[in-house]
Amino acid sequence: MADVSTVQALARGIQMAPRKISLVASLVRGRSVADALVILQHTPKHAAKPVAKAIASAQANATNNHNLDGKTLIVDRLEVTAGPRLKRYRAGAKGMAKPYQKRTSHIRVIVAGTEKVRKAPAAKKSATKETK
Numbered sequence: 001m002a003d004v005s006t007v008q009a010l011a012r013g014i015q016m017a018p019r020k021i022s023l024v025a026s027l028v029r030g031r032s033v034a035d036a037l038v039i040l041q042h043t044p045k046h047a048a049k050p051v052a053k054a055i056a057s058a059q060a061n062a063t064n065n066h067n068l069d070g071k072t073l074i075v076d077r078l079e080v081t082a083g084p085r086l087k088r089y090r091a092g093a094k095g096m097a098k099p100y101q102k103r104t105s106h107i108r109v110i111v112a113g114t115e116k117v118r119k120a121p122a123a124k125k126s127a128t129k130e131t132k
Helices: 018-028 033-041 048-065
Strands: 004-014 074-082 086-091 097-102 105-114
Touching (some): 004 048, 018 033, 018 074, 018 105, 033 048, 033 074, 048 074, 048 105
């Protein structure tokens, strides 16, 4: 039986409100990584791009750094949390300044998959050549 491992990727400081990103994140939770990337590629929301980038990063971490099989990866958890807010002011009527906040987000993607089966090293052939 293959062992299931998890790998994560973080995308921090995305300059988009967490509420907007959460709408897109809910589309791909629990799906395979390949399906999630196809869905996000065809989603007409601006928030689909950073979510897809974070999922692709988690996939690359799993296959390159943790020796997981890319075909078995699923999006185990996808969390969107609020990042720091940038406080700004906009000109208002009668010389007033109206405050507003530019919200940022953090995206955490955790993918789960099975490890690749390692092949046994090939037996070395004896290098005996017959000379004529």
